[in-house]
């Protein structure tokens with residue numbers, strides 16, 4: 001058995017499903033370390049390329065999720081037609097411009113029209129889109145569009161609040177600036193009272209974003 005400390009707990013399925021070309025990723029990371037003026041052979045860096053390649057299999061696992069299989073068995077026919085809200089879904093993503101993390105919370109609401117999705121699946125939908133190279137605006141829209149297409153609800157709304165390390169560590173270095181994006185369909189777009197009910201709900205008792 002190889003005694004390498006990867007600091008991870010990656011299940012074999014994630015590594016097996018990953019579309020990442022690990023040898024190629026490892027070589028590229030070794031080259032990057034050299035290009036940055038560091039010595040890839042020094043002790044602390046020796047396993048870094050393998051560690052990073054494994055890490056991307058985890059951080060970018062959203063590309064490999066089959067959405068049909070994911071929601072399979074969790075779609076239910078119900079007569080309920082009040083707003084369903086799942087708030088404060090924690091997420092971590094990587095901005096595609098810098099490949100630095102952005103992270104925060106997603107709030108999802110929909111008004112069913114005959115179909116609901118098992119509640120544990122909504123965070124899985126968020127993860128499927130977060131664990132990719134992303135921009136926050138597109139991630140927000142993809143989550144909303146996916147739920148609209150899947151559930152054909154009377155309306156769906158998604159709000160994402162996030163902190164971007166590329167804004168905090170570099171560039172403008174605004175530590176507390178958070179970005180808020182939203183996507184609304186159906187009743188949430190057409191009906192001000194519906195939209196306000198959702199927005200009032202998610203602002204109630206909201207904890208500040210922190211890292």
Ligand SMILES: [Zn+2]
Nearest residue numbers: 095097098166
């Ligand atoms: Zn960025």
